[in-house]
Amino acid sequence: MVDIEVIAVGGYNEVGRNMTAVRVGKEIVIFDIGLYLDPITGSNNVDMENMHSLDLIQMGAIPDDTVMNSVEGTVKAIVCTHGHLDHIGAIQKLAHRYNCPIISTPYTNELIKQQIEGERKFSVMNKTFALKAGGKYTISQSLTLEFIRVQHSIIDSVMAVLHTPVGCVVYANDFKFDMTPVIGEAPDLARMREIGKQGVKVLIVESLNLDDRGYSPSEQVARLRVRDAIMRCEDDKNAVIVSTFASQIARIKTITECAREIDRIPVLLGRSMERYNTTAEVLKQVAFPQGTSIYGNRKTTDRMLRRVLKEGKDKFLLVATGHQGEPGSMLSRIALNETPLKIEKGDKILFSANIIPTPTNYAQRAEVDRLLIRQGARIFDGLHVTGHAYYQEHYDLLAMLNPEHIIPSHGPFSMKAGHVTLGSEFGYALNKEIHIMQNGDRLVLPK
Numbered sequence: 001m002v003d004i005e006v007i008a009v010g011g012y013n014e015v016g017r018n019m020t021a022v023r024v025g026k027e028i029v030i031f032d033i034g035l036y037l038d039p040i041t042g043s044n045n046v047d048m049e050n051m052h053s054l055d056l057i058q059m060g061a062i063p064d065d066t067v068m069n070s071v072e073g074t075v076k077a078i079v080c081t082h083g084h085l086d087h088i089g090a091i092q093k094l095a096h097r098y099n100c101p102i103i104s105t106p107y108t109n110e111l112i113k114q115q116i117e118g119e120r121k122f123s124v125m126n127k128t129f130a131l132k133a134g135g136k137y138t139i140s141q142s143l144t145l146e147f148i149r150v151q152h153s154i155i156d157s158v159m160a161v162l163h164t165p166v167g168c169v170v171y172a173n174d175f176k177f178d179m180t181p182v183i184g185e186a187p188d189l190a191r192m193r194e195i196g197k198q199g200v201k202v203l204i205v206e207s208l209n210l211d212d213r214g215y216s217p218s219e220q221v222a223r224l225r226v227r228d229a230i231m232r233c234e235d236d237k238n239a240v241i242v243s244t245f246a247s248q249i250a251r252i253k254t255i256t257e258c259a260r261e262i263d264r265i266p267v268l269l270g271r272s273m274e275r276y277n278t279t280a281e282v283l284k285q286v287a288f289p290q291g292t293s294i295y296g297n298r299k300t301t302d303r304m305l306r307r308v309l310k311e312g313k314d315k316f317l318l319v320a321t322g323h324q325g326e327p328g329s330m331l332s333r334i335a336l337n338e339t340p341l342k343i344e345k346g347d348k349i350l351f352s353a354n355i356i357p358t359p360t361n362y363a364q365r366a367e368v369d370r371l372l373i374r375q376g377a378r379i380f381d382g383l384h385v386t387g388h389a390y391y392q393e394h395y396d397l398l399a400m401l402n403p404e405h406i407i408p409s410h411g412p413f414s415m416k417a418g419h420v421t422l423g424s425e426f427g428y429a430l431n432k433e434i435h436i437m438q439n440g441d442r443l444v445l446p447k
């Protein structure tokens with residue numbers, strides 16, 4: 001009988017640079033090859049496109065996959081569950097070392113292709129393959145991949161199931177169970193129950209929000225919060241700028257629809273706004289209201305902002321990058337007076353995002369807030385819900401899948417420890433069925 005080994009390559013000490021390898025006998029499947037942005041945003045003049053992977057590994061920005069050199073077997077596939085950078089952002093730096101296809105959902109696949117096209121240092125020849133949620137892909141005679149529909153803070157997210165001769169390996173990183181999503185359908189819980197009946201050898205599962213009780217709020221809750229804030233701007237003559245995650249397509253759909261409700265023209269501003277939203281539109285995964293426009297580069301965004309000044313701030317609703325205070329983002333440039341748009345007393349800045357908890361983000365965002373407030377802006381926070389499952393969703397997942405082993409992933413020890421409490425409710429014990437791993441650790445599962 002074949003043995004299963006799990007190799008924790010990245011994302012087991014931090015919230016970022018996710019990468020897990022699973023060896024089944026002599027065949028290996030890699031799940032995610034992500035980026036950890038903090039070491040990059042924290043240092044000056046990082047030209048990532050031209051950097052060598054070993055330098056990026058040394059910085060701690062991408063997974064240290066040198067551990068793979070000592071794993072005996074052939075990598076048969078790279079699988080990505082969704083399009084966030086901490087899951088796909090280092091593919092262009094590491095995938096060329098493995099002679100195998102990259103498999104992901106259609107939206108994620110487009111984003112991966114764009115990353116590979118933008119790479120300057122390495123030529124990445126791996127084939128990319130789009131597999132829809134609900135679909136299956138034969139990796140080899142003994143391995144089949146299946147994608148199951150879940151929700152997250154980006155469209156087209158899935159849970160990956162690897163069918164092996166000795167049971168399923170389930171990779172649930174990242175997910176939430178949103179029964180009333182704004183885009184797409186509810187999670188395919190029926191299929192998860194079936195997989196549980198077939199037998200799950202190991203569940204590799206994210207750990208971000210285990211400290212939160214109950215269920216994570218639906219994206220419909222964010223929609224209500226955003227709509228409430230925007231409807232209050234109906235008779236406002238001031239600028240209304242909403243900042244949210246450029247890849248949160250469902251949220252941007254909400255914001256643009258609310259803008260139309262108060263007769264403002266929605267305008268998306270910033271490079272990543274253009275990239276993620278145009279890609280979603282082209283793939284017909286979202287339809288924004290008529291009249292919505294998107295501008296990416298500095299020249300076109302500045303031209304648009306001159307038009308806003310000329311025709312009236314009250315005619316438009318701007319959706320801008322920069323909720324983490326990122327240098328060079330639209331909101332940072334507006335705060336620094338580097339665009340034609342001047343902030344005046346009473347202009348509203350709505351944040352439909354949380355601050356991703358890293359020291360760099362806290363510092364940069366505080367600076368942007370300070371600059372905006374000094375110019376008279378009114379700041380509105382918290383128009384947001386998370387994309388990560390809370391404690392009771394994790395409970396439901398365990399009840400459905402009934403895995404033999406649990407490996408918490410995606411976070412430092414303090415976050416992963418929540419799975420020990422949860423697991424104990426089902427009789428799982430630490431180091432027996434629950435395994436807390438660190439980057440670089442390898443674990444052969446007991447048969």
Ligand SMILES: [Zn+2]
Nearest residue numbers: 082084152174
């Ligand atoms: Zn994610």
